Amino acid sequence: MNLSEENRLILSMAREFAEKYVEPAAVEIEKSGIPGELLDRMSEMGYLSAALPEELGGAGVEKSSYLLILETIAKHSPSLSFYTYLQNSLVLGALSLHHVTDAAGAAIKSIASGRKSGTVILDSVLSARGASSLELLEEGSVAGSAEYVLNPGADYVVAAADTKDGSALCLLDGGAWPSVHGHSLGFRGIGFGSLVIGSARANTHVIASTGGRQSVESALSRGNCAAAAIALGMAESTIERAVDYAKGRKTFGSRLVEYTPLAHSLSSVMAEIEICREYVYGKAAEGEKEGLVAKLHATQLAVSASKLSMQVHGGNGYFEEYRIEKFYRDAMALNAFSGNRNADRERLARMLLGDGSASI
Amino acid sequence: MDFDLPDDVRAMKKKAREFAVREFTPEIAAKFDEEENYPDDIRRKAFSEGYIDMSNPWGMLVAMEEFCRVDAGLGLSAIVPAFGSEVVMLFGSEEQKKNYLEPVMRGEKISGFAITDSGAGSDVAGISATLQKVDGGDYLLNGQKTFITNGAIADHFYLLARSSPAMPDKRHRGLTMVVVESRMEGFRATQLKGKLGMRATNTAELTFNNVRIPAANVIGEEGRAFYYVMTFFNISRIYVAAQALGIAQGALDRLKSYIASLKASGRPIASLESTQFLVAEVASRVEAARLLTYRAASYLFKFNPDPVATSIAKYYAAETATYAVTRVLEFMGADGITTDLERAYRDAKIMEIWEGTSEVEKLIIARMIDQREDAR
Ligand SMILES: Cc1cc2nc3c(=O)[nH]c(=O)nc-3n(C[C@H](O)[C@H](O)[C@H](O)COP(=O)(O)OP(=O)(O)OC[C@H]3O[C@@H](n4cnc5c(N)ncnc54)[C@H](O)[C@@H]3O)c2cc1C
Numbered sequence: 001m002n003l004s005e006e007n008r009l010i011l012s013m014a015r016e017f018a019e020k021y022v023e024p025a026a027v028e029i030e031k032s033g034i035p036g037e038l039l040d041r042m043s044e045m046g047y048l049s050a051a052l053p054e055e056l057g058g059a060g061v062e063k064s065s066y067l068l069i070l071e072t073i074a075k076h077s078p079s080l081s082f083y084t085y086l087q088n089s090l091v092l093g094a095l096s097l098h099h100v101t102d103a104a105g106a107a108i109k110s111i112a113s114g115r116k117s118g119t120v121i122l123d124s125v126l127s128a129r130g131a132s133s134l135e136l137l138e139e140g141s142v143a144g145s146a147e148y149v150l151n152p153g154a155d156y157v158v159a160a161a162d163t164k165d166g167s168a169l170c171l172l173d174g175g176a177w178p179s180v181h182g183h184s185l186g187f188r189g190i191g192f193g194s195l196v197i198g199s200a201r202a203n204t205h206v207i208a209s210t211g212g213r214q215s216v217e218s219a220l221s222r223g224n225c226a227a228a229a230i231a232l233g234m235a236e237s238t239i240e241r242a243v244d245y246a247k248g249r250k251t252f253g254s255r256l257v258e259y260t261p262l263a264h265s266l267s268s269v270m271a272e273i274e275i276c277r278e279y280v281y282g283k284a285a286e287g288e289k290e291g292l293v294a295k296l297h298a299t300q301l302a303v304s305a306s307k308l309s310m311q312v313h314g315g316n317g318y319f320e321e322y323r324i325e326k327f328y329r330d331a332m333a334l335n336a337f338s339g340n341r342n343a344d345r346e347r348l349a350r351m352l353l354g355d356g357s358a359s360i
Numbered sequence: 361m362d363f364d365l366p367d368d369v370r371a372m373k374k375k376a377r378e379f380a381v382r383e384f385t386p387e388i389a390a391k392f393d394e395e396e397n398y399p400d401d402i403r404r405k406a407f408s409e410g411y412i413d414m415s416n417p418w419g420m421l422v423a424m425e426e427f428c429r430v431d432a433g434l435g436l437s438a439i440v441p442a443f444g445s446e447v448v449m450l451f452g453s454e455e456q457k458k459n460y461l462e463p464v465m466r467g468e469k470i471s472g473f474a475i476t477d478s479g480a481g482s483d484v485a486g487i488s489a490t491l492q493k494v495d496g497g498d499y500l501l502n503g504q505k506t507f508i509t510n511g512a513i514a515d516h517f518y519l520l521a522r523s524s525p526a527m528p529d530k531r532h533r534g535l536t537m538v539v540v541e542s543r544m545e546g547f548r549a550t551q552l553k554g555k556l557g558m559r560a561t562n563t564a565e566l567t568f569n570n571v572r573i574p575a576a577n578v579i580g581e582e583g584r585a586f587y588y589v590m591t592f593f594n595i596s597r598i599y600v601a602a603q604a605l606g607i608a609q610g611a612l613d614r615l616k617s618y619i620a621s622l623k624a625s626g627r628p629i630a631s632l633e634s635t636q637f638l639v640a641e642v643a644s645r646v647e648a649a650r651l652l653t654y655r656a657a658s659y660l661f662k663f664n665p666d667p668v669a670t671s672i673a674k675y676y677a678a679e680t681a682t683y684a685v686t687r688v689l690e691f692m693g694a695d696g697i698t699t700d701l702e703r704a705y706r707d708a709k710i711m712e713i714w715e716g717t718s719e720v721e722k723l724i725i726a727r728m729i730d731q732r733e734d735a736r
Contacts, residue, residue, distance in 0.1 A: 126693060129625065182394055262719070332705060340694075
């Protein structure tokens with residue numbers, strides 16, 4: 001893998017940061033959310049706005065550096081990594097697709113500072129059921145509800161809201177009432193719930209009066225390489241832990257790594273991770289197709305790697321204490337929350353096989 | 361060969377399904393999962409409706425399947441109070457049956473089966489708890505066990521310990537099974553929290569500090585318990601296969617109703633071939649797992665168990681449980697992980713681990729397949 005000077009510097013700083021601040025907080029994050037002081041530190045490092053260009057108030061690192069940050073944090077706390085991606089790729093990503101108004105500028109600033117946070121309503125993308133919808137009313141307020149919301153207690157909500165002739169992209173600064181569900185499958189450190197939205201005109205900012213849905217989809221699609229980097233970090237971490245365990249644990253007088261089935265399974269997943277990593281850093285940021293390929297592949301890899309790791313750990317892996325089960329849960333959550341897999345696969349088929357394919 | 365269940369088993373299956381749907385409501389299932397508590401109320405109801413009845417093994421098997429189809433954590437909790445009982449039934453003395461088996465069969469007591477310790481799970485002969493003979497023929501039990509189901513709620517355990525040092529190449533000798541009561545002095549149980557799934561079941565770590573075990577509590581013969589444990593697993597694995605089968609069938613049920621709702625709202629994905637193939641692929645494996653499980657059960661319940669058939673059923677059904685839930689969840693995405701399928705995803709994984717990991721089952725299949733009668 002060819003790392004630039006900047007990449008190398010950022011990677012070594014991210015590793016140090018993750019070991020010093022993320023690893024010790026990882027359990028607490030899962031139990032009671034991301035501590036405020038950790039967010040302050042994340043902000044100081046520029047992580048909460050890493051992907052946003054400097055002229056818009058972000059840290060403006062190279063795209064590959066942003067991916068390295070996500071990957072590194074995901075190795076210790078998938079929740080924190082996903083949160084970073086949610087702020088950067090989705091919230092700031094959607095806002096920065098358009099002319100930055102004063103309201104958007106203020107939101108960007110406070111998200112980058114870690115003092116406030118945002119979320120994006122993805123229901124219409126994530127759900128095939130045609131879940132809830134939002135409407136931009138004539139007097140300039142937004143009403144409706146959303147069911148699949150990560151970080152439901154966010155200060156800012158970015159959402160596409162239906163208008164008479166399409167959809168608008170709105171930034172809501174208040175006017176959203178969360179109800180948080182206990183015990184979601186994954187990313188427990190971020191929280192998951194639903195929102196009832198009834199914003200007043202004063203806290204509703206229309207960022208773009210048309211193409212709202214497309215903006216959200218575009219932010220998600222541009223973020224595919226970032227989702228792949230998170231998945232990669234999770235796969236690496238869960239397998240590193242399995243390898244350590246397999247080198248130490250003995251059954252029938254032999255270490256687990258000596259048994260061919262385990263050794264083959266572990267080494268082939270390690271090889272897959274290596275290939276995937278080359279692709280993620282070599283190509284994933286190049287275009288829509290590459291991002292999609294990377295995400296589909298890496299998220300699947302995170303699921304299979306976490307399953308193997310759990311199996312290698314035997315009964316121990318089934319308990320929180322060994323910190324393996326978290327990857328098992330989060331990998332599936334990443335699959336569900338980084339896009340709609342069926343729609344993504346159809347899109348990829350059409351890109352590779354042409355219109356009309358994958359339609360029957 | 362007859363692939364239809366007899367009427368009485370079919371009736372039991374239907375009754376068990378109704379019980380599960382009635383008792384394992386989404387709220388109750390979510391509550392015990394979140395709080396990581398054992399549902400004693402459900403245990404009592406299931407007992408009073410006759411789901412713990414060793415004289416009706418087919419009834420217990422299909423009840424296990426139907427219960428886990430609705431919710432595996434509650435489902436197992438309803439039947440697991442009698443865990444380990446087969447070992448006393450087969451190898452216990454009359455007195456042990458009277459003191460330990462019968463109260464469990466009356467729903468008054470809970471039992472557990474304690475083999476695993478922190479150093480050895482798959483490698484049963486590698487366990488470290490010890491039994492030391494003292495004056496008067498009693499034993500002193502020392503050591504620890506971990507991951508013991510019912511650990512903090514059981515009244516007694518059928519426990520494996522080493523009674524004479526392991527000889528190289530003959531490590532499976534010198535192991536003895538005893539009944540340990542939780543009220544005995546020197547016994548301590550600590551519930552283990554933070555399980556991925558099956559959180560309604562109780563799991564604990566046990567420690568023994570000079571626990572005095574009367575000679576009358578030795579099951580069968582001293583030193584021969586490795587064989588009893590393997591015999592027990594040949595029975596219990598069939599029930600694990602039924603748990604796994606229930607989970608897999610439950611995933612298929614949820615997939616079908618999800619697709620029906622997509623169809624009803626006119627979503628094109630409902631009619632794609634890829635969607636139909638998913639149903640076909642999951643359904644085929646579920647049916648294969650069911651046939652394997654029922655076949656292994658039919659040999660066992662005719663007192664002619666086939667360890668290869670049992671291990672094949674357990675291995676295949678366990679893999680089918682994780683396969684089915686994973687495929688369905690991947691398909692349903694956010695629409696799936698926001699439902700109780702997420703719990704099934706957490707519950708399913710244990711099937712590949714407990715009572716013989718998938719790897720251990722494969723070793724058994726490979727080692728024993730040549731010794732098997734060809735007719736099978
Ligand atoms: C929730 C829960 C409840 C449980 N309840 C009980 C109970 O009631 N009573 C009880 O006695 N135990 C119980 N167990 C323990 C369970 O049976 C063991 O965890 C299981 O047998 C695996 O043993 P282990 O955890 O020591 O893993 P290990 O034996 O250390 O195995 C680790 C990994 O190595 C693999 N492996 C080991 N040897 C080989 C080999 N030769 N070739 C290839 N692969 C190999 C295993 O398959 C596994 O993937 C429970 C466990 C859990 C998690």
